[in-house]
Amino acid sequence: xxxxxxxxxxxxxxxxxxxxxxxxxxxxxxxxxxxxxxxxxxxxxxxxxxxxxxxxxxxxxxxxxxxxxxxxxxxxxxxxxxxxxxxxxxxxxxxxxxxxxxxxxxxxxxxxxxxxxxxxxxxxxxxxxxxxxxxxxxxxxxxxxxxxxxxxxxxxxxxxxxxxxxxxxxxxxxxxxxxxxxxxx
Numbered sequence: 001x002x003x004x005x006x007x008x009x010x011x012x013x014x015x016x017x018x019x020x021x022x023x024x025x026x027x028x029x030x031x032x033x034x035x036x037x038x039x040x041x042x043x044x045x046x047x048x049x050x051x052x053x054x055x056x057x058x059x060x061x062x063x064x065x066x067x068x069x070x071x072x073x074x075x076x077x078x079x080x081x082x083x084x085x086x087x088x089x090x091x092x093x094x095x096x097x098x099x100x101x102x103x104x105x106x107x108x109x110x111x112x113x114x115x116x117x118x119x120x121x122x123x124x125x126x127x128x129x130x131x132x133x134x135x136x137x138x139x140x141x142x143x144x145x146x147x148x149x150x151x152x153x154x155x156x157x158x159x160x161x162x163x164x165x166x167x168x169x170x171x172x173x174x175x176x177x178x179x180x181x182x183x184x185x
Contacts, residue, residue, distance in 0.1 A: 043159030
């Protein structure tokens with residue numbers, strides 16, 4: 001089991017590393033996990049080459065491979081913030097807490113799986129994932145939004161160019177949000 005990641009250590013990278021480990025452990029058959037991925041104009045799965053550069057490199061996943069999943073941003077990589085009800089005033093300073101929400105999509109490719117069973121296994125692993133709180137971010141939650149179990153629809157959404165694919169491959173997409181509180185003094 002292998003994780004392919006970008007070279008960044010932000011809160012979302014820490015969270016997705018933990019989440020990917022849970023899925024790799026709890027869902028049989030997966031051999032690779034890739035995050036934070038992006039899809040290029042050719043439909044290739046790319047990852048950032050370095051955290052400080054806006055350059056993406058091919059992740060090494062081929063069209064005919066199976067037994068992997070990747071996690072990418074939905075809708076252009078937006079991150080949403082709103083003030084938390086848990087912000088507190090201390091004697092001479094205010095601790096601001098901001099709710100942060102990342103809109104993500106997990107796309108899984110497995111060979112000879114029932115799409116319904118694959119989606120259920122991944123979603124269950126996502127919901128069973130446990131996260132430790134950190135000083136700067138805490139109360140981490142995974143919130144499933146919707147799933148797509150039709151392989152053709154997932155393939156069409158993920159690849160801008162039509163491609164032939166192995167009929168024994170199943171493609172499942174799960175849209176989910178990662179929500180956590182960020183603490184500011």
